[in-house]
Amino acid sequence: MMTDKTTTIGEAVGAIGDGATVMIGGFGVPGTPFCLLDELLRQGQKELTLIKNDANETGMGVDHLLESGQVEKLIVTHIGLNPRAVQMMHDARLEVEFCAQGILAERIRSGGAGLLGLLTDIGIGTRLAEGKQLIEIEGRRGLFEKALTADFALVHAWRADPFGNLLYTASARNFNPLMAMAADRVIVETEQLLPAGGLDPEAIHTAGPFVDCVVPLPGLTKEYGVVRR
Numbered sequence: 516m517m518t519d520k521t522t523t524i525g526e527a528v529g530a531i532g533d534g535a536t537v538m539i540g541g542f543g544v545p546g547t548p549f550c551l552l553d554e555l556l557r558q559g560q561k562e563l564t565l566i567k568n569d570a571n572e573t574g575m576g577v578d579h580l581l582e583s584g585q586v587e588k589l590i591v592t593h594i595g596l597n598p599r600a601v602q603m604m605h606d607a608r609l610e611v612e613f614c615a616q617g618i619l620a621e622r623i624r625s626g627g628a629g630l631l632g633l634l635t636d637i638g639i640g641t642r643l644a645e646g647k648q649l650i651e652i653e654g655r656r657g658l659f660e661k662a663l664t665a666d667f668a669l670v671h672a673w674r675a676d677p678f679g680n681l682l683y684t685a686s687a688r689n690f691n692p693l694m695a696m697a698a699d700r701v702i703v704e705t706e707q708l709l710p711a712g713g714l715d716p717e718a719i720h721t722a723g724p725f726v727d728c729v730v731p732l733p734g735l736t737k738e739y740g741v742v743r744r
Contacts, residue, residue: 517678517711520729527702527728528554531667535560538623538668538694539567539577543596546687548671548704549738551730552576555669556583564588566665568619568690570597575738581609590663592616615643618660620693625662627696632661668698672721675705676712679726680719688720695721702728706735 528551531537537555541547555563556579563586570591571577580586581599588610594600603609614622615637625633634657638644648659670691673684681703683691695701708731 517676517723519677520679520723520726521677521708521731522728524550524554524704524730525558527551527730528558530700530702530728531555531558531560531563533560534562535667536564536566536665538663538665538690538698539565540668540670540689540691540694541571541576542568542686542689543571544575544739545685546671546683546689546691547571547576547738548669548702549576549736550704550732551669551671551702552580553736556580556585559583559585561585562587564590566590566619566623566663566694568592568616570594570600572596573599588612590614590619592619613643614660619663620690622660622663623690623693623697625660626664627693630662632659634659663697665694665698666700668694668701670695670701670703670721670726672703672705674707674709674714675703675726675729675731676709676714676723677729678711679703679721679723679729680714681705681721681723681726682714682718683720692721695725700727701725702730704730704732706732 590612604611636657650657672681674682
């Protein structure tokens, strides 16, 4: 028998403590677990480090956590769509670490694979290389990019079963599968919860052993509204 990992959103998010490092799936709106972020806002955990592709836009997702002062650091590819994040960074109220988008994905993948990091020639001679180790191998130079892991990952899935096997849809797949492999505890919100055996085994994107909690959503809030299927 497969373990039933379904739980309430309050119990799942309640495991996150102050000072935690949290990976958040999503690329803009698609794949962002807005309901889990809303619960994190409600519970009020503080001094969080968030790893996400972006800081969302004003009035949604990560922006709510910035406004409430719960975030200490962002590790992102860009924050240009969120004026609050930009201002907080300039005012030294928020630490921001920027990564090239592909490098962020690969650092997370490396963390999930148990690697120390990766070598790349991307960023050599730019500000992205500041403070990083430069290594030369057979005449080629590369920057060492440290692997990223987290205490928690918050993931949005289209379909799931009670064991935590997941399906994503279209571009909502983005960072979610990588983050589900790179965190100590993985919390999933799902639009549809199917019974065990309800997912085609050949179609599963994230296997259940990577998942710790499955939260069925009663519906999608307005923040998901730009998603069309």
